[in-house]
Amino acid sequence: MLQIALVQMRVIPGFPDRNTETMLQYIAEARERNADLVIFPEMAIPGYLLGDTWEQPSFLEDCVACGEEIVAASRGITVMFGNVAVDWTKKNNDGRVRKYNAFFTAQDGRLIAPDDMPYPFAIKTLMPNYREFDDTRHFFSLQKLARELGVTPESMIAPVRFTVRGQSYAVGCLLCEDGWSDDYELSPMEILCKKTQPDFFVNISSSPYTLGKNAKRHRVFSRLAKDAGVPLLYVNNVGVQNNGKTVYTFDGANAAYDAEGTLRAAGVPYAQKLQIFKLETLHDQKPVAPPEESETAHIFRALSYGVRLFLESIRMNRVVIGVSGGIDSAVTAALYARVLPPEDLLLVNMPSVHNSETTKSLAQQLAENLGCRYAVVSIQPSVDLTIRQLETVPVKNYFDDTISQFRVSSFAAENIQARDRSARVLAALAATFGGGFTCNANKAETTVGYSTLYGDQSGFLAALADLWKYQVYDLARYLNEEIYKREVIPQATIDIVPSAELSEQQDVDKGQGDPLVYPYHDYLFRAFVERWQKATPQDILAWYAAGTLEKNIGCAEGLVAKLFPTPKTFIDDLERWWNQFSGLAVAKRIQAPPILAVSRRAFGFDHREAQNGPYYTRKYKALKAKLLGE
Secondary structure (H helix, E strand, O other), X not given: OOEEEEEEOEOOOOOHHHHHHXXXXXXXXXXXXXXXXXXXXXXXXXXXXXXXXXXOHHHHHHHHHHHHHHHHOOOXXXXXXXXXXXXXXXXXOOOOEEEXXXXXXXXXXXXXXXXXXXXXXXXXXXXXXXXXXXXXXXXXXXXXXXXXXXXXXXXXXOOEEEEEOOEEEEEEEEEHHHHOOOOOOOOHHHHHHHHOOOOEEEEEOOOOOOOOHHHHHHHHHHHHHHHHOOOEEXXXXXXXXXXXXXXXXXXXXXXXXXXOOOEEEEOOOOOOEEEEEEHHHHHHOOOOOOOOOOHHXXXXXXXXXXXXXXXXXXXOOOEEEEOOOOHHHHHHHHHHOOOOOHHHEEEEEOOOOOOOHHHHHHHHHHHHHHXXXXXXXXXXXXXXXXXXXXXXXXXXXXXXXXXEOOOOOHHHHHHHHHHHHHHHHHHHHHHHHOOEEOEOOOHHHHHHOOOOOOOOOOOOOEOOOXXXXXXXXXXXXXXXXXXXXXXXXXXXXXXXXXXXXXXXOOOHHHOOOOOOOHHHHHHXXXXXXXXXXXOOHHHHHHHHHHOOHHHHHOOOOOHHHHHOOOHHHHHHHHHHHHHHHHOHHHHHHHOOOOEEOOOOOOEOOOEOOOOOOOOOOHHHHXXXXXXXXX
């Protein structure tokens, strides 16, 4: 019987030496536990999201050398693993050295090549270039190689064959996307089944976590195993990787499906583990039911894991959080308090004349509940000084030889307050405290730029910026009820109206808050960003005219008519926020901190955008004119 070990390991991106050391330890453990075959994830040696580190020849040399160490360690055991493969004699289309995303199989100190393959490794066939993926920028696909050699991809997709204790096995080797072939022109798995029915399939992946992805993967891979009629093994890494602007968690979720597509073994999310089972008796193991957890439970686990590992990766041990008494900063603080010891967490309330006693009290209560450091730094003296300086400074006008002075508007005064809090107080405190300060923005605010550049849209990480406002509220309740099991985030913080408290018109005690009506705008903005076929004003207005808007975007039924009594009020609101989303908000997002991703479309490198300004299609303009009777 073939005893197989699936390794759910943490891959540290850009550190092949550390990853190789981890792999060698797992190989030794697998050998000690009498495993015949040990399987590691895709790109287990270098990591996956590396940016243009892929274009450093010395780094590639190191990865290749590390791979040779793994091959040498395969004495008495078969090892499958992912690594970059380099053909120094050939070039990619960009003129740089040829690189492949490769699946290696080693046994007794040597590599085993797939049938009909010119290299001693399998090559990734399908290259994703959507969301955070940019594979064709760096890697040469099997499809390209086949064209170069004048053959078909089908002729090169073949199993790897090896023998263990006299028993021969043919294995279908798939790299991540090769198992998600529904929208591609060919299916590597179907080709393998038609050519030579493998004894089992192995899909090694480096697949970032997003909400709902595991459930979809389970459906897809269960169907693939059942259709093929042989077991399918899925191996993914854990850890955190990023592409600069967007930070992704990897939850592992290793899985073994029998020939009927039943899940028989599964990895614990975000945990490193070596899991062993016998291939021939896999179907005898008790079926594993996918965990039934709430969306908020998934969000908390991803965020807390991501924050902890991101802090570790940037070597930051202390964090400063500006707390206003509102929901976003309270959830951010409660989240970080699960990651850092209380002495390394500093909460700061920075009131002006516009901050109510209610919110100031709630900020202090939050700090008391969390048992961490707390300080109050009033910004009013420095704000007054800035305004006084600006309004009294003489401005020499050389075009007409006159002197003028500025008048600070209420809007400019709001921005001065926001920037004073972040650029002055939080930045200085973080430097003094020996850490960094957070950005507390949510996704609705980020979508339309309801924030101040260099002000509250500053910080080293925006942990909540991929959560809509309703998800922030859900997370607040979850933290109280399930994580802390007491009221850490004050109930009054959850109950009060969301408000920036930057002017007299934003008095929470009078119920005056943000211009965003989150129960509607969360869903409108989500349609702009997260739909696979992204919605534009043309789509929104067509759904509004047809009476299907609420159904299409997912907000409460009857809400649109309640908020917008006439087509004009609806259109004015739509255009206000579309102009923001496509206009200045783009510039703000480009300069915003990295975002910790949990959704299918996180800002940064996932939702890619250019500063082109808002555009309205001709169909939109015609429908608008019709609705307004013009």
